[in-house]
Amino acid sequence: xxxxxxxxTHRYGDMPVLKDISLRIPAGRILCVIGPSGCxxxxxxxxxxxxxxxDEGQVLQLGTPPPGCLNPLTYVFQDFALxxxxxxxxxxxxxxxxxGIRGPAAETIIDDVLARTKLNDFHNALPRxxxxxxxxxxxxxxxxxxxxxxxxxxxxLSALDAQTRELLMEDLxxxxxxxxxxxxxxxxxxxxxxxxxxxIAVLSRRPGQLRELIDVDVPLADRQxxxxxxxxxxxxxxxLMKDEAMAADQELLDV
Amino acid sequence: MTEFSRxxxxxxIGGAASLPMLGTPVLANTKVNVGALRFTSHAxxxxxxxxxxxxxxxxDVEFKFFQAAQPMAVAIASGDADFAVTAISGGLxxxxxxxxxxxxxxxxxxxxxxxxxxxxxxxxxxAAGLNxxxxxxxxxxxxxxxxSSFHYMGSRIADAYDADVAFKPLQKVxxxxxAMKSGQVDAWxxxxxxxxxxxxxxxxxxxxxxxxxxxxxxxxxxFTSAANAANERxxxxxxxxxxxxxxxxxxxxxxxKSAGPDAEAGMVSLIHKYVYADQPLEKAAPSIINGAMRINxxxxxxxxxxTDQLNWFKAEGLVKDGITTDTLVDxxxxxxx
Amino acid sequence: MSDAARxxxxxxxxxxxxxxxxxxxxxxxxxxxxxxxxxxxxWISNLTLPRPSDxxxxxxxxxxxxxxxxxxxxxxxxxxxxxxxxxxxGIGVGVAIGLFSYVxxxxxxLVAALFPIPKIALLPLFVIWFxxxxxxxxxxxxxxxxxxxxxxxYGAVDNVDRTLIRMGQSFGLSWASIVxxxxxxxxxxxxxxxxxxxxxxxxxxxVAAEMLGAEYGIGAYILQAGSLYDLERLFAGVVILSxxxxxxxxxxxxxxKRLLRWRV
Numbered sequence: 099x100x101x102x103x104x105x106x107t108h109r110y111g112d113m114p115v116l117k118d119i120s121l122r123i124p125a126g127r128i129l130c131v132i133g134p135s136g137c138x139x140x141x142x143x144x145x146x147x148x149x150x151x152x153d154e155g156q157v158l159q160l161g162t163p164p165p166g167c168l169n170p171l172t173y174v175f176q177d178f179a180l181x182x183x184x185x186x187x188x189x190x191x192x193x194x195x196x197x198g199i200r201g202p203a204a205e206t207i208i209d210d211v212l213a214r215t216k217l218n219d220f221h222n223a224l225p226r227x228x229x230x231x232x233x234x235x236x237x238x239x240x241x242x243x244x245x246x247x248x249x250x251x252x253x254x255l256s257a258l259d260a261q262t263r264e265l266l267m268e269d270l271x272x273x274x275x276x277x278x279x280x281x282x283x284x285x286x287x288x289x290x291x292x293x294x295x296x297x298i299a300v301l302s303r304r305p306g307q308l309r310e311l312i313d314v315d316v317p318l319a320d321r322q323x324x325x326x327x328x329x330x331x332x333x334x335x336x337x338l339m340k341d342e343a344m345a346a347d348q349e350l351l352d353v
Numbered sequence: 354m355t356e357f358s359r360x361x362x363x364x365x366i367g368g369a370a371s372l373p374m375l376g377t378p379v380l381a382n383t384k385v386n387v388g389a390l391r392f393t394s395h396a397x398x399x400x401x402x403x404x405x406x407x408x409x410x411x412x413d414v415e416f417k418f419f420q421a422a423q424p425m426a427v428a429i430a431s432g433d434a435d436f437a438v439t440a441i442s443g444g445l446x447x448x449x450x451x452x453x454x455x456x457x458x459x460x461x462x463x464x465x466x467x468x469x470x471x472x473x474x475x476x477x478x479x480a481a482g483l484n485x486x487x488x489x490x491x492x493x494x495x496x497x498x499x500x501s502s503f504h505y506m507g508s509r510i511a512d513a514y515d516a517d518v519a520f521k522p523l524q525k526v527x528x529x530x531x532a533m534k535s536g537q538v539d540a541w542x543x544x545x546x547x548x549x550x551x552x553x554x555x556x557x558x559x560x561x562x563x564x565x566x567x568x569x570x571x572x573x574x575x576f577t578s579a580a581n582a583a584n585e586r587x588x589x590x591x592x593x594x595x596x597x598x599x600x601x602x603x604x605x606x607x608x609x610k611s612a613g614p615d616a617e618a619g620m621v622s623l624i625h626k627y628v629y630a631d632q633p634l635e636k637a638a639p640s641i642i643n644g645a646m647r648i649n650x651x652x653x654x655x656x657x658x659x660t661d662q663l664n665w666f667k668a669e670g671l672v673k674d675g676i677t678t679d680t681l682v683d684x685x686x687x688x689x690x
Numbered sequence: 691m692s693d694a695a696r697x698x699x700x701x702x703x704x705x706x707x708x709x710x711x712x713x714x715x716x717x718x719x720x721x722x723x724x725x726x727x728x729x730x731x732x733w734i735s736n737l738t739l740p741r742p743s744d745x746x747x748x749x750x751x752x753x754x755x756x757x758x759x760x761x762x763x764x765x766x767x768x769x770x771x772x773x774x775x776x777x778x779x780g781i782g783v784g785v786a787i788g789l790f791s792y793v794x795x796x797x798x799x800l801v802a803a804l805f806p807i808p809k810i811a812l813l814p815l816f817v818i819w820f821x822x823x824x825x826x827x828x829x830x831x832x833x834x835x836x837x838x839x840x841x842x843x844y845g846a847v848d849n850v851d852r853t854l855i856r857m858g859q860s861f862g863l864s865w866a867s868i869v870x871x872x873x874x875x876x877x878x879x880x881x882x883x884x885x886x887x888x889x890x891x892x893x894x895x896x897v898a899a900e901m902l903g904a905e906y907g908i909g910a911y912i913l914q915a916g917s918l919y920d921l922e923r924l925f926a927g928v929v930i931l932s933x934x935x936x937x938x939x940x941x942x943x944x945x946x947k948r949l950l951r952w953r954v
Contacts, residue, residue, distance in 0.1 A: 147860060169862050179857035183875045183952040192871060193861040224952050244861065423917050430737055430919075443918035451736050451919075493822075498917035499910075521822065521903040522910065528814050528902065537822040538903075671918055 099161045099170065099247040099280070100125050101146060106155035108141060114305035115141050118155075121299060121308065123248065125161075128274065128281040128318075130291035133301030134339060134346040139284045140252055142306070146282060147171045147250045163247040168197050172246035176253040178233040180225045180240075186212070187221045190240045197244075211239040214273065231262035235269070242273075248280040255290060264323075267293050271318045288339075292332045293321055300338050303346040310338060383588055385412045388425040388437030391628050393546060393644035394461045394573060395438055396607075399627045400620070401599030410591035421525075423498065429454050429578050436577045436592050441662050441681075443500025443671040445576065449681045450673055455582040456659070457686040458575035458593050458652030460600070463564040467608060467647055470572070471548035472510065472561035477536030479558040486561040490516040492539035495529040498522050500671040502572065505662055506542045508669070510566045533557050546644025569690075571658035572646070582683045593652050593686060600648035607645035617642070649690075654682065656689040740921035748922040749929065757906075762930070765896055765908040768824065769934075772831025772899070773892040780836045780888070781881060784843025788877070789869065794844070805837040810898040817902055827899040834895040835888040842884020843877065850876035879953065882946050889938045893931060908934075 101123040108116040115138040123129050123146075131139050144150045146157055148171060163170040180189050187208050194204045212218050215235045225233055234254055241249055255263040267290065273279075285291055291298050292314065300310045314331065321328055385407070389395045398416070401407050407414040419425045422439035429437055430453035438460045439445065448454040463469040474483040482488055489511055496503040499522055511518040521538050523529045526547070532538045534556045542563050543551075552559045563570065575596065581589055605612040606620035621638045629637035649655075656678065663681060666672045678684075722742045728734035729741040752758040783801075786793045809830055816826040850873050858868040900909030908930050915923035 149856065149860060169860075171860075173857070173860040175853060175857060177853055179851075179853045181854060181872065181875070183878075183950075192858075193863070195871075196861075196863050196867050226952065240861075427919065443920075447919040448737075453737050499914040500918045519905065521905070522901070522913070523903060524901050524913075528817075531814055532817060532822060532903075535818050537817055 099159060099163050101248060101280075101282075102158045102160060103146070104155050104158060106142075106145060106152045106157065108138070108145060108150070108152050108154075116145075116152075117305040117307045119301075119306070119308050120155075121311075123280065123282060125247075125280050126278045127296040128279075128283055128294055130283045130285060130295030130298045131301065132285060132288060132291045132298060132335065132339070133306055134303045134343040135286060136346055136349075137301045137303050137342075138306035139286070139301060142301075143173075143250050143252050143282060143284050146248075147173055164245070167245045167247050168199075169193065169244035170247040172241045172244055172249055174234070174237050174241050174249060174251045174254045176256050178225075178230075178237045178257075180233055180236055182225050185222045185224055186217060186228075186236050186239075189225070189236060190243050193240055193244050207243050211242045214242060214276070215239040215269070229262070230258050231266055234258065234266060238270075238273075246279070248282065251281060251283045253285055254283075256285070256287070263287075263290070270294060271321075275319055288332050288335050291335070292328045293323075294318065298335065300335065303342045304349075309342075382413050383411055383591075385414050385436065385588065385592065386417050386434045387414050387592075388417050388419055388428055388434035388439075389627075390419055390422065390425070390439070391630075392544075393624060393628055393641050394544070394646065394648075396603045396620075396624050396628075397460070397596050397599035397648050398438065399599070399624060400602050401595040403623050403626070404599070404602065406595035406598045407592075410595045412588070412591055412595065421497070423501075426454060426576075429576065432578065435581055436575065436589075436596075438573050438575050440502035440573050441505075441571075441659065442498075442502060443666055446663065446666055446672045446676060446681055449579075450676050452579050454576055455579045456574045456576045456654070456682045457582055457589060458596070459571050459573075459649040459654035459687070459690075460575055460652065461572040462647050462649050462655065463567065463570040463572060464647045465564065465568075467645075468545045468549075468643070469570075469646055470506070470542050470544050470563040471552070471559055472563060473533065473541050473543065473548060473551065473557045474560045475533045475536045475539055475557055476555075478539035479560070483539055484558070484560055486510050486566070487514050487516075489514060489518050489540060491518075492516075493519045493521050495523055495532060495538040495541040496520050497524055497526065497529070500666065500669075503542060505665055506563055506567065506570075507540070508665065510542070510561075510563070513566050544644060545646070546640045549643045550640065567658075567661075569655055569658055571649075571655040571662070574654065574659070575652055582686075589686065597651045600652070601650065603645070603648055604650070607642060608647050651688060652686075653688040653690050654684075656682070656684070736921070740925050744922045745925045745929065748926040752926060758930075760906050761908050761911050764904075764906050765900070768827045768899060768907065769831060769892055769896055771824075772828045772895075773835045773889060775828060776832035776835030776892070777839050777885065777888055779832075780839025781843050783836075784840040784881075785847055785869075785874070785877070787840065787844040788847025789873070797840075798844075801837055801840050804833070805841065809834045809895060810901075813898065813902055822903040826902065827904070830899045831892050831895050835892045838888045838891060839881075839884055842887065843881050846877035846880025846884065847873060849880060879946075879950055882942060882949070886939060886942050889942070890935060893934055893938070897931070 103119055103121040106116060106119045107114065119142065121129070131142060133139050141150065145152050181192065184192060190208045190211060191204050194200070194207060199207065212221060215238055217232070217235055217239060220228065220232065225236070228236065255266055258266065271294065283294055295314055298312045298314065299308060300312070301307065302309045312331070316327065387398055389398055402414050402416070417428065417434050419428070422442060423444050425434065425437045425439050426442065426445045426448055428434040430448045441456070445454060449456070472486055478492060483492060494507040494511070496507060499520070504520055507518060507520060523532055529538070529541055530551065533541055548559065551557045575593065577589055603620065606616045610617065621641050622634060624641050625634050625637050629640055659682060660678055663676065663678060667674055667676065725734065725739055726742045729736065729739060783797065787797055813826065813830060816829050820826040820829045854872050854876060855868060858872050897909035897912055900907040901913060904910040908927055912924060912927035912931070915927055
């Protein structure tokens with residue numbers, strides 16, 4: 099299933115946040131969205147997932163979701179959004195219960211996604227007992243449980259420290275290698291974008307417009323930290339964004 | 354037996370009509386706080402104040418007004434008031450037991466021939482057969498508080514018929530009136546000026562008189578702090594003398610009606626300054642006249658009635674068993690009946 | 691400045707409450723001992739305070755006579771019936787205010803108007819509406835516990851993490867599932883801490899409720915002791931009420947421990 103954005107414009111009150119954005123998100127590939135802070139990256143993701151309605155333009159689905167898909171457009175949030183009163187397994191079963199999946203059927207799915215995210219030993223743990231990285235793994239496992247057509251990742255690694263971030267990036271790559279998924283990955287971290295994006299959309303500062311769309315040809319599995327080609331790409335992205343970021347930083351916050 | 358002789362002397366003096374005025378007051382400008390309710394039964398104090406009897410005795414009186422008898426007893430105990438007139442309640446007896454208060458004289462009394470306190474039934478209970486106090490068995494009876502004079506009256510009336518009565522404490526007279534009108538409680542006793550107004554309006558039914566069950570009922574007494582009674586004899590006697598003069602004027606004008614219509618009108622307008630002051634005089638006058646009950650001459654105290662009341666409180670377990678009439682009453686001040 | 695090495699002076703410490711076990715009990719015991727000594731020596735008059743040992747004797751006598759259980763069972767049933775009624779409707783209305791904009795707009799002003807009314811003032815009216823027997827007592831306690839429960843409940847619902855609700859929506863959970871599995875458990879800590887206040891108010895109102903037409907009950911017992919100026923019984927009654935307060939607070943603490951184990 100592909101997604102297409104057709105000249106999407108969005109405002110909060112009188113303030114335009116996104117302007118005239120057209121994008122194609124092809125199946126089986128990860129699109130990274132980067133841009134200076136406040137450029138509307140997260141808003142764009144909410145529009146794609148249907149949590150908000152665009153003021154102008156539209157978001158279109160092409161094709162049907164794959165069979166067995168419970169929730170075609172599934173988010174992974176920056177702050178994990180786990181229910182603190184449910185165990186790891188309970189948080190995953192939460193999104194299955196409404197589809198009538200309970201008991202052994204649910205257990206099979208839960209065991210599978212926990213295995214894929216290396217969480218087997220934490221089946222009954224409560225969120226407060228887990229580190230940040232583990233919590234985000236649970237959130238990813240929960241997203242995988244509904245077998246999504248598109249994963250919408252909203253700065254999923256921003257709340258984590260650098261080492262954990264590195265480990266989770268490797269995990270995400272491994273997950274994709276095992277079963278390629280469609281992803282929209284919003285981040286302000288250029289290294290993550292270079293590491294995980296099949297293509298990278300660069301947004302300008304507010305109101306966010308699409309400045310450039312860059313394809314990265316290196317297969318995900320071959321991308322290593324310190325790769326000169328990727329370093330060069332990251333430097334180029336920084337050049338693109340630097341002025342925008344400086345200007346955005348000096349804007350008065352009268353939102 | 355000096356006490357006895359002193360009492361004897363007082364009896365002699367008291368028997369001779371009103372207490373004789375001494376040439377000059379023994380006391381000069383003694384500050385005295387008098388606790389009072391805005392009831393007609395407190396009129397002697399108002400009369401003594403308005404007509405200068407307190408001033409003649411050298412007492413500089415200031416009234417402290419209360420909403421109920423109970424806080425007045427506490428105010429005497431705490432020293433916020435020096436003298437007050439109120440019914441004998443469990444609270445008053447308990448305070449006397451703690452050595453805080455003393456009864457030194459009598460005031461309001463039930464007397465044959467003068468309309469006294471009435472026994473009332475709610476319209477609903479009356480319709481259901483409560484048309485005489487003999488039908489009280491199984492009924493509810495309104496009282497302000499456990500151990501109040503209402504409780505005593507209701508209990509004595511019920512005793513006369515071995516009736517089983519449920520006493521409902523409702524705290525305030527106003528609340529009781531509401532509960533009687535709406536039939537939430539079955540029976541009550543109340544002073545005539547309130548009772549006559551209620552029966553006159555058809556809101557409740559009159560089924561008997563308290564005096565038939567508690568003859569010679571000493572309804573209210575004059576009391577003061579134990580310290581005043583023991584150590585401030587001159588002040589306490591001066592208060593009783595002035596109070597008695599006020600009572601004589603009151604009895605003559607409104608109870609015996611021996612002083613003529615002008616005196617009655619003058620007395621009503623004097624009392625109106627304190628009682629029903631929020632109503633016009635024409636409207637208040639009948640209530641004031643209806644509410645007039647005998648105030649004992651020379652503040653004489655009916656010890657038989659006081660003893661009966663005390664015994665009832667003890668029998669009900671409301672006050673400690675060890676209390677005697679001597680704990681409650683200082684009998685050296687006035688004539689006892 | 692000399693070159694000799696000196697330890698850096700310590701400037702931290704203090705300003706941090708440390709749990710000292712038994713301090714509360716010690717203060718309590720010391721106060722009681724002072725009262726006992728003062729009343730025995732006569733330094734405190736028997737008009738001011740009762741002797742603690744006499745209060746204890748009164749309590750024991752009350753328990754022996756069996757009247758304690760009459761008073762307690764009546765008061766507890768009033769407290770239970772009234773507060774269960776007030777708290778369940780309070781939670782229901784509070785959740786509705788938290789969830790529905792129209793209910794919020796319609797009811798918050800009403801609740802704000804009801805909250806500051808001294809419920810005791812309405813007692814005579816309640817007697818007319820609900821009768822002088824148990825009805826008016828239940829109603830008074832119910833109304834008294836209702837308003838604080840509503841306020842704490844909708845506050846708790848408002849404070850439920852919006853990202854959790856957004857998460858529920860993003861996974862396509864039904865409205866009922868979001869309310870049952872996300873909003874209500876998320877509001878539970880706030881609701882439970884609100885209950886502490888509501889039940890304390892219920893106990894306060896118990897005395898008020900038993901002002902009118904109650905022959906038995908802890909509140910009636912206290913009021914009777916007050917009107918008889920019987921300080922021993924007055925304090926005995928107050929001790930029972932305090933014990934009720936401590937007991938209810940302990941029970942809620944227990945419920946919090948069981949239901950909110952997931953909290954940090």
